[in-house]
Amino acid sequence: MSRAPKKVVVDTNVLVNGRVxxxxxxxxxxxxxxxxxxxxxxxxxxxxIYVSHHGTDPKVFKGSYVRVTNIEPGLNVTAxxxxxxxxxxxxxxxxxxxxxxxxxxxxxxxxxxxxxxxxRLVVTRRSSPILPWLDSAAVFVPKTIxxxxxxxxxxxxxxxxxxxxxxxWVKAIAISQVAVLVVRWLWSTGWFRALRGGGx
Amino acid sequence: MPPQKLPELSKVDMAVLATLVGKxxxxxxxxxxxxxxxxxxxxxxxxxTLGRLENQGLVTSRWGEDGEVEARQGARRRYYxxxxxGERAIKAATAVVTRVLxxxxxxxxxxxxxHEPRPKEGRG
Numbered sequence: 001m002s003r004a005p006k007k008v009v010v011d012t013n014v015l016v017n018g019r020v021x022x023x024x025x026x027x028x029x030x031x032x033x034x035x036x037x038x039x040x041x042x043x044x045x046x047x048x049i050y051v052s053h054h055g056t057d058p059k060v061f062k063g064s065y066v067r068v069t070n071i072e073p074g075l076n077v078t079a080x081x082x083x084x085x086x087x088x089x090x091x092x093x094x095x096x097x098x099x100x101x102x103x104x105x106x107x108x109x110x111x112x113x114x115x116x117x118x119x120r121l122v123v124t125r126r127s128s129p130i131l132p133w134l135d136s137a138a139v140f141v142p143k144t145i146x147x148x149x150x151x152x153x154x155x156x157x158x159x160x161x162x163x164x165x166x167x168x169w170v171k172a173i174a175i176s177q178v179a180v181l182v183v184r185w186l187w188s189t190g191w192f193r194a195l196r197g198g199g200x
Numbered sequence: 201m202p203p204q205k206l207p208e209l210s211k212v213d214m215a216v217l218a219t220l221v222g223k224x225x226x227x228x229x230x231x232x233x234x235x236x237x238x239x240x241x242x243x244x245x246x247x248x249t250l251g252r253l254e255n256q257g258l259v260t261s262r263w264g265e266d267g268e269v270e271a272r273q274g275a276r277r278r279y280y281x282x283x284x285x286g287e288r289a290i291k292a293a294t295a296v297v298t299r300v301l302x303x304x305x306x307x308x309x310x311x312x313x314x315h316e317p318r319p320k321e322g323r324g
Contacts, residue, residue, distance in 0.1 A: 135275075142251075144261070144278065145247050145250075145251050147275050147276060147278070148226065148227050148247075148275065148276065148277055148278035149227065149243060149244070149247045150275050151272035151273075151275025151276065151277060152226070152227045152228035152231070152243055152272075152277075153243055154272050154273055154275065155228055155272055156228055156231075156243065177242060177243050177244045178244070180242065180244035180245070181243075181244035181247060181248065184244060184245070184248040185248060185251075188248060188251070188252065
């Protein structure tokens with residue numbers, strides 16, 4: 001079961017002090033919803049990294065986080081929704097507290113300078129709960145039913161997650177659906193009656 | 201050859217068959233369509249129903265060629281189509297339902313109160 005988070009790394013040359021710099025694009029195809037990051041500062045000198053993504057593609061799941069390296073330890077980086085800083089310790093990453101379906105910002109203090117140095121923004125997406133064991137769970141069901149059912153279930157899970165459903169709830173629904181399918185199938189084919197020793 | 205006996209259809213059987221009239225669909229599409237029409241069914245229940253309808257010869261199915269849909273992780277879609285027998289079955293079932301429900305429709309029609317006493321016509 002591959003539960004390892006997927007990482008997409010953006011290398012960008014960030015010049016924070018009053019200058020808008022765009023450097024590079026996302027690497028990796030599995031993070032399609034994030035188009036790019038732009039590090040720049042507004043008219044008041046507040047700097048931030050801007051992360052944008054397609055509105056129609058899947059959301060960034062709750063629990064994903066953004067980590068900005070090259071931020072000096074102890075630097076007072078503030079976080080805004082949907083990002084929240086870790087409860088204690090140096091701020092090296094910020095966790096999404098809710099699924100993000102819009103652009104979001106990683107604010108950086110205006111006096112922070114990375115002139116000429118590469119800043120690395122790492123976005124780690126929590127793996128989506130498209131359960132890899134679904135196929136084997138419904139092994140009693142013929143392939144002509146199992147394969148389209150499992151595919152539909154995964155498609156449905158993805159839609160529900162994109163609609164903001166809780167991943168735990170979506171997983172629970174999927175598991176119950178597999179259980180119901182197996183039980184109903186065994187019942188319809190007479191397995192249960194055979195097991196009960198009757199068949200009458 | 202004697203005409204083939206039409207199987208009895210449940211409400212869900214009828215709903216699934218009705219979505220397939222004139223258009224082949226895959227499972228999730230059928231489920232979503234039924235939800236839109238106010239007849240929610242679970243995926244598991246629907247696939248059990250589809251399996252039974254296929255065994256009865258009321259629908260046929262074929263593999264789709266769109267297995268590359270990312271979210272499906274390689275699982276192909278299976279498209280279902282209603283057969284001629286299925287169409288006859290749904291028409292027969294619809295006729296029965298229409299007959300059975302006729303009193304309900306009649307009692308709800310405005311200006312038609314068949315069970316209410318008619319006012320007596322006055323003389324002269």
